[in-house]
Amino acid sequence: MVGCNPNLRQKLLTDPKLALKCIFGPCTPYQFRLTGPRNWNGAREAIMTQWDRTFYPLKTRPLGFKTEKSSNTFYLYVFFIVVLAWFIKIFFSS
Template identity: 60%
Template sequence: MFLRDPVLACKCIFGPCTPYQFRLEGPGRWKGARAAIMTQWDRTLQPLKTRPLGAEVEVKGSSLGFLKFLVAFVGLFVLLLSFCMQ
């Protein structure tokens, strides 16, 4: 398979294991197996795209607030840890 179709071979080896791979060769061979393997990620991700986000979407909140919370949490953790080690 590496010599005939290297792209398909890489998708079969490094991609997810699917039943279509069994239909590439043998008595139950299916002509559409290659196309199904090549487009399996498109068909997997399509249901997750329920609504397109426009350019007007803005992020609410601030990463600075999260950073302050994180520093306070780590500070309290270090303080508590040093208190318990005494």
């Protein structure tokens, strides 16, 4: 009724990147500020960066992971050797 619903067909021709964000992204109030009587010049930028603003609060401090190879594979090989030796002892000892 107010005329603020964006015409996505026209946006596909003029600004396809923005139109795809509007079609496949989450529906946000910024989309209704693209056109209409109270349009906002920053609405395009807000739509393009909405995922950045969503994920930013979820980030925490860096967790200092080891960059060197973990010795888990060594323990895995040792485990398999021990299990193999155990099976050999049980099945081949008479």
